[in-house]
Each structure stands twice: as C-alpha cells, then as structure tokens.
Amino acid sequence: MAGYLPFDEPSLIGLYKKIWEAFFSCPSWFSSGARNFIKRILDPNPLTRITxxxxxxxxxxxxxxxxxxxxxxxxxxxxxxILYFTWL
Known part of the structure; x- marks a missing residue:
C-alpha cells in the first residue's frame, strides 16, 4: 500500500527492536481504518493481535x-x- 516496508532500519538488531516494539509509521494518506487495521496486524502481542x-x-x-x-x-x-506415495 505504501510502497515501502513498515520497518526500515540498516542495523539488524535495530530492525528486530522496531519489530518487537511495533515501532512503525503509516503514510499520511492512509485512512484511519487502514491505520487501525495495520496496527492490529502488526501488534507484537499474540493475545491482542487481530485473528x-x-x-x-x-x-x-x-x-x-x-x-x-x-x-x-x-x-x-x-x-x-497412499499406494502411490508409499511406493516412492
């Protein structure tokens, strides 16, 4: 949607930290519905993440x-x- 990845970081450790903390930003042209949807998908907590x-x-x-x-x-x-795959 945005044309770039949500987490941009040259350092691998920094990238993992941003993903772990769900530190990202959406472009200004995203609707509030799209922003909320993406936020729920990228929620690092599996108990509160959208199913x-x-x-x-x-x-x-x-x-x-x-x-x-x-x-x-x-x-x-x-x-x-089953016969075919057991023969292989």
Whole structure:
C-alpha cells in the first residue's frame, strides 16, 4: 500500500527492536481504518493481535473483498494416493 516496508532500519538488531516494539509509521494518506487495521496486524502481542476471523470481519478489509470460490472436489480414492506415495 505504501510502497515501502513498515520497518526500515540498516542495523539488524535495530530492525528486530522496531519489530518487537511495533515501532512503525503509516503514510499520511492512509485512512484511519487502514491505520487501525495495520496496527492490529502488526501488534507484537499474540493475545491482542487481530485473528483471521477478525480480519475477515474488519470493515476496512471488507471494502471490495470478494471471498474465493472453491470448486467442489472430485471424488478421489485416497487409497490410490497412499499406494502411490508409499511406493516412492
């Protein structure tokens, strides 16, 4: 979205520190919804970080989102696949 990475640091240790502390900035043209969404994705605390179901329900994420359509799987005989892979 921005055209550059959220964490920019020439030193590897400094880069890890910025990632650990979630120290980043968003460009001024990002909407508040986009900023909040990115902040929740980059949250270093796994207990408060946004989950996949929450991402799918986020208002900013849902704008223009079209869920993928999967084709019905054909009936596949798994025994044939198991025999093939055990033969290799």
């Amino acid at each position: 996949i179901p929450e991402i799918l329900q986020d208002e900013w994420f849902k704008k223009g989102y079209k869920p993928p359509k999967f084709e019905q799987d054909e009936d596949v005989n798994l025994d044939d696949n």
